[in-house]
Every structure is written in structure tokens, then in C-alpha cells.
Amino acid sequence: MDKKMTRRKFLGKLVAGILGGTIALFTAPIAFYLLPKKEKKKLNIFVDPKGNPIPESSIKEGDYELGLSDEGPVIIVRREGVLYAFSAVCTHLGCIVKWIPSRNEFLCPCHAGRFDANGAVISGPPPAPLKRYKIEITSEGFIILS
Amino acid sequence: MNKILKAIDERLKLSELYEKYLSGYMVPGNLNFWYCLGSVLIVIFSIQIITGILLLMYYIPSVDKAFESVMYITNKVPFGWLIRRVHAVGANLFVLVLFFHMFSVLIMGSYKKPREIHWITGCLLFALVLVECLSGYLLPWSQLSYWATTVATNFPGAFPFIGDFLVYVIRGGEKVTQLTLGRFFSIHVSLIPFTIFILIAIHIFVIRRTGISFPPGTDETKVKKIPFFPHFVLEDLKVIYIFLAIMFLIVFFYPQFVLPRDALIPADPLSTPEHIKPEWYFLANYQFLKLIPNEFLGIFLQLIIAVIIFLLPFIDRTPERRIWKRPVFFGIVIFGIIFYVLLTIWGYIS
Ligand code: HEM
Ligand code: FES
Numbered sequence: 001m002d003k004k005m006t007r008r009k010f011l012g013k014l015v016a017g018i019l020g021g022t023i024a025l026f027t028a029p030i031a032f033y034l035l036p037k038k039e040k041k042k043l044n045i046f047v048d049p050k051g052n053p054i055p056e057s058s059i060k061e062g063d064y065e066l067g068l069s070d071e072g073p074v075i076i077v078r079r080e081g082v083l084y085a086f087s088a089v090c091t092h093l094g095c096i097v098k099w100i101p102s103r104n105e106f107l108c109p110c111h112a113g114r115f116d117a118n119g120a121v122i123s124g125p126p127p128a129p130l131k132r133y134k135i136e137i138t139s140e141g142f143i144i145l146s
Numbered sequence: 147m148n149k150i151l152k153a154i155d156e157r158l159k160l161s162e163l164y165e166k167y168l169s170g171y172m173v174p175g176n177l178n179f180w181y182c183l184g185s186v187l188i189v190i191f192s193i194q195i196i197t198g199i200l201l202l203m204y205y206i207p208s209v210d211k212a213f214e215s216v217m218y219i220t221n222k223v224p225f226g227w228l229i230r231r232v233h234a235v236g237a238n239l240f241v242l243v244l245f246f247h248m249f250s251v252l253i254m255g256s257y258k259k260p261r262e263i264h265w266i267t268g269c270l271l272f273a274l275v276l277v278e279c280l281s282g283y284l285l286p287w288s289q290l291s292y293w294a295t296t297v298a299t300n301f302p303g304a305f306p307f308i309g310d311f312l313v314y315v316i317r318g319g320e321k322v323t324q325l326t327l328g329r330f331f332s333i334h335v336s337l338i339p340f341t342i343f344i345l346i347a348i349h350i351f352v353i354r355r356t357g358i359s360f361p362p363g364t365d366e367t368k369v370k371k372i373p374f375f376p377h378f379v380l381e382d383l384k385v386i387y388i389f390l391a392i393m394f395l396i397v398f399f400y401p402q403f404v405l406p407r408d409a410l411i412p413a414d415p416l417s418t419p420e421h422i423k424p425e426w427y428f429l430a431n432y433q434f435l436k437l438i439p440n441e442f443l444g445i446f447l448q449l450i451i452a453v454i455i456f457l458l459p460f461i462d463r464t465p466e467r468r469i470w471k472r473p474v475f476f477g478i479v480i481f482g483i484i485f486y487v488l489l490t491i492w493g494y495i496s
Contacts, residue, residue: 036318036325049416066416072321073416088416093297095418109420110297111436125436 046143087131168375180250182385207331212287255467262459292413304441362467433493
């Protein structure tokens with residue numbers, strides 16, 4: 001009787017072990033499946049929502065253009081001839097900021113966060129300034145962000 | 147026909163089960179309105195499953211096609227508008243009735259020994275239903291979906307150290323994109339409904355094992371008992387039809403409650419609509435976060451409140467169930483509810 005019980009216990013443990021091992025074996029691939037790979041960075045070109053590059057010349061003095069980069073929405077403003085590029089994603093909760101030319105500042109429509117022309121927070125809930133990008137112009141006149 | 151039924155019964159003894167678990171299952175005769183809400187929830191869950199399966203036949207989970215396919219369901223498929231509205235209104239009603247159900251369990255103290263597991267499974271169900279609502283909200287890929295999800299999935303980012311990683315995993319990337327739609331779609335139509343189904347089964351299993359509670363303050367030896375079927379089921383049906391009436395009232399006359407204007411504009415990642423707000427059942431949490439200056443502190447406080455609610459049966463261990471004998475507890479509950487409702491209203495008008 002005793003012997004039979006230990007055999008039973010042993011077999012029980014064996015089943016638990018096999019099942020446990022199998023689950024452990026499958027957990028790793030599932031975890032990696034759920035984590036998307038970060039893509040290798042290519043040239044980060046400023047494009048419109050359809051993926052067509054936006055030429056530098058289309059942004060007029062005092063005007064702004066909203067487009068996309070590999071990292072998400074970007075807003076580019078031209079002031080006194082110079083282009084300034086910022087991430088258009090509000091650092092508070094991720095709404096898209098607008099450029100208000102009359103006040104020379106960015107405004108977030110969600111909770112009224114305000115940023116000055118250099119991206120620094122003026123008022124409202126955003127905890128950090130807008131991310132600033134460096135700009136390079138290709139020979140075709142396209143804008144590369146970095 | 148009768149012959150076939152008889153033959154089946156002879157083999158499977160189904161009438162035995164019927165007598166044991168339905169007509170022979172006796173419940174207290176003085177169960178009130180609040181005891182019927184569980185059945186209402188089962189009905190709503192069934193409605194969500196049926197309408198969900200129907201919507202799935204036309205819905206396309208791709209950022210280019212999702213909005214179009216939903217418009218196709220609404221405008222072209224016969225009664226598509228009905229199915230879609232019922233699913234959307236049903237989700238809201240689900241949350242509302244869950245609030246009522248939890249409220250009654252709180253007030254009647256029915257989470258107390260021996261019904262702790264009822265409460266725990268219930269809380270898990272509540273959380274899962276909220277996740278289900280949140281994930282379903284993104285699927286139409288409208289302006290409302292897109293921006294509500296962008297804001298909602300940003301909050302975990304406030305956690306120190308792992309915040310960015312959490313947001314990344316939830317969205318499947320840095321931003322809300324096709325990758326996000328894919329995972330939300332998958333959990334919305336399979337993982338969560340399936341888990342909810344299992345949890346409801348456990349919830350009901352434990353309720354049958356302990357028996358339904360007597361309304362507090364009644365003498366259990368004196369109360370007359372009635373059969374669950376058909377007597378109590380008839381009581382259930384009364385309340386179920388009241389809620390169905392409310393549901394169809396909204397479906398036919400006030401669909402804009404659940405499908406406002408921004409739900410009719412396709413998602414545009416480059417333009418945030420004015421005044422985006424979460425659904426009404428998240429407004430209090432949202433307003434709370436806006437009031438607490440430190441975002442992580444705001445989330446942390448809410449998590450603590452959630453854990454306290456979850457563990458309530460182990461914190462409040464006195465056997466007394468009558469609410470008028472528990473003034474401190476009653477005070478806290480009423481204060482909590484008033485606070486919650488005020489935050490919701492504040493979040494709505496601000
Ligand atoms: C999908 C959601 C849910 C469904 C379908 C459901 C269903 C039911 C049903 C059919 C009953 C028995 C009759 C009644 O008292 O209404 C019940 C009882 C109960 N439910 Fe739920 N429920 C859900 C969520 C919850 C939640 C969120 C809680 C609380 C956190 C909860 C806690 C309880 C408790 C403690 C009882 C026992 C009541 C008693 O014996 O008097 N349930 N539920
Ligand atoms: S998201 Fe911009 S201020 Fe809140």
C-alpha cells in the first residue's frame with residue numbers, strides 16, 4: 001500500500017513537471033512574439049500622411065507644416081527664414097499641438113498646455129518641453145530630421 | 147417529439163438535473179430587486195457576445211479599412227446600425243449595472259464570509275469588463291477611438307523605470323498604430339470575453355455552493371423559500387425587461403450618448419479633436435489624475451483604493467451585515483460614492 005502511494009505521488013509529480021516544463025518552454029517565444037522589434041533607423045525623412053516627402057520649399061515664412069517622421073508626428077515652423085522642427089506630440093498625454101502664429105507659441109488642444117517657440121513649457125500640465133529635431137536638407141530639397 | 151425527449155432522458159437523466167438544480171433549488175422568498183441584477187448582467191453579456199459575433203462578420207481590423215468597414219455595417223448592412231448600436235449601448239449598460247450590482251453587495255454585506263470568493267471573482271470581472279470596453283473603443287478607428295486610446299495608453303508611462311516599457315508593450319510600439327489595433331482587436335474578441343466567461347462560470351458556481359444570501363436582517367428560519375425555477379426566474383425576468391427597455395430607449399432615441407460626433411470622423415493621427423474625454427465610467431479617474439499634480443502619485447493612489455476594494459472581505463471581517471448596524475462603513479461607502487459622482491460630473495463639465 002505504502003509503496004503504491006509513493007509511486008502514485010511520483011507519477012503525479014512527473015505529470016506536473018512535464019506540464020510545467022512545457023509551459024515554461026513556450027512562455028519565452030510568446031513573450032518575444034508580443035514585444036515588437038525596434039526597427040533599425042533609416043534616414044528620418046519628413047513626410048505627409050501618405051508617405052510622400054514634404055519639400056522644404058513648401059513651408060512659407062511664418063507658416064508651419066504638420067507631418068510624420070519615423071518617430072511620429074512632427075511640426076515644422078519657419079520663422080525669419082529658419083526652419084524649426086519639433087515633435088508635435090504633447091509631452092503631457094500625447095495630443096497633437098498646434099502652432100499659433102499670432103502668439104508665436106504652440107498650443108495643445110487637450111488640456112491647454114502652452115509651449116514657446118523653442119518648445120519650452122509656458123503653462124499647463126505638460127511636464128517636459130517638446131522634443132526638438134535637428135534639420136538637414138537633401139539635394140532634392142527634402143527635410144531630414146535627427 | 148415527446149418520445150425522442152423521453153428516450154434522451156432515459157439515457158442522460160436530464161430531468162434529474164432539472165429537479166435538482168432548477169425546480170428543486172430553493173431560494174429565500176424575500177429576495178429583493180437587487181438580487182436580480184446578476185441575471186441582468188448575464189443577459190447583457192450574452193447580448194454582447196451575439197452582437198459581437200455579428201459585427202465580426204463585416205469588421206476589418208486594419209487601420210485603412212476599419213473605419214470604412216464600420217460605416218459599411220452602419221449604412222449598408224440590413225439592420226447593421228441596430229447591431230452596432232446595441233453593442234455600443236450594451237457595453238455602457240454593462241458597466242452601469244456592474245456598478246449597481248457591486249453597490250448592492252456592498253450595502254447588504256454579502257461579500258462577507260462565506261462569500262469572499264464571490265467578491266474576488268466579481269472584482270476581477272469588473273476590471274475585465276473595463277478592459278474590454280477600453281479595447282473595443284479603439285476598433286472603429288475613429289477620431290474618438292484614436293485619441294481616447296492615445297491618452298489612455300499614455301498613463302502607464304508615469305510609472306517610474308518601467309513606464310515607457312509598459313506603454314511600448316501595450317501599444318506594440320511608440321505610437322498608436324496598426325500594431326496597437328491588432329493587439330486590441332485580438333484581446334477584445336477572444337482573450338477577454340473568454341476569460342470573462344470562465345470567471346462568470348466560477349462566480350455562479352461558488353454562488354450555488356454557498357447558496358444565495360438572505361437579505362440582511364431577516365430571520366433565516368422564518369423566511370418562506372420558493373423554487374428558483376420558475377418562481378424566482380420570473381422575478382429575474384421582470385428586472386431584465388426593465389433594463390432591456392432602457393437599453394432600447396437609448397438605442398432608438400439617444401444613440402449620440404454612446405456615439406458622439408467624433409465617432410463619425412475617421413482617425414487622423416495629425417489632428418487632435420477639441421475636448422477629448424474618456425467614456426463616462428473613466429471620467430472620475432481622469433479628473434482625479436488631473437487634480438493630483440504628480441501623475442504617478444495619482445495612479446498610485448488609485449491603485450491603492452482598487453486593492454482595498456479588492457481585499458475588502460479580508461479587511462472588513464465582522465459578521466454583521468445589516469447596514470444600519472455598520473454606521474462607519476456606511477459613512478465611508480456613501481462618502482466614496484458622492485466623491486466618485488462629483489469627480490465624474492466635474493470631469494464632464496471641465
Ligand atoms: C460579468 C459580471 C457579473 C455577473 C454576470 C454576475 C452575476 C451574478 C449572479 C447571477 C449572482 C446571483 C444573483 C445576484 O445576487 O444578483 C451574483 C451574485 C454576487 N455577485 Fe456577481 N456578477 C458579476 C460581477 C460582480 C462584481 C463586479 C461583484 C463585486 C465585486 C460581484 C459580487 C457578487 C457577490 C458577492 C454575489 C453574492 C450575492 C449574494 O449571495 O447575496 N459580482 N453575481
Ligand atoms: S495632452 Fe497636451 S496638455 Fe494634456
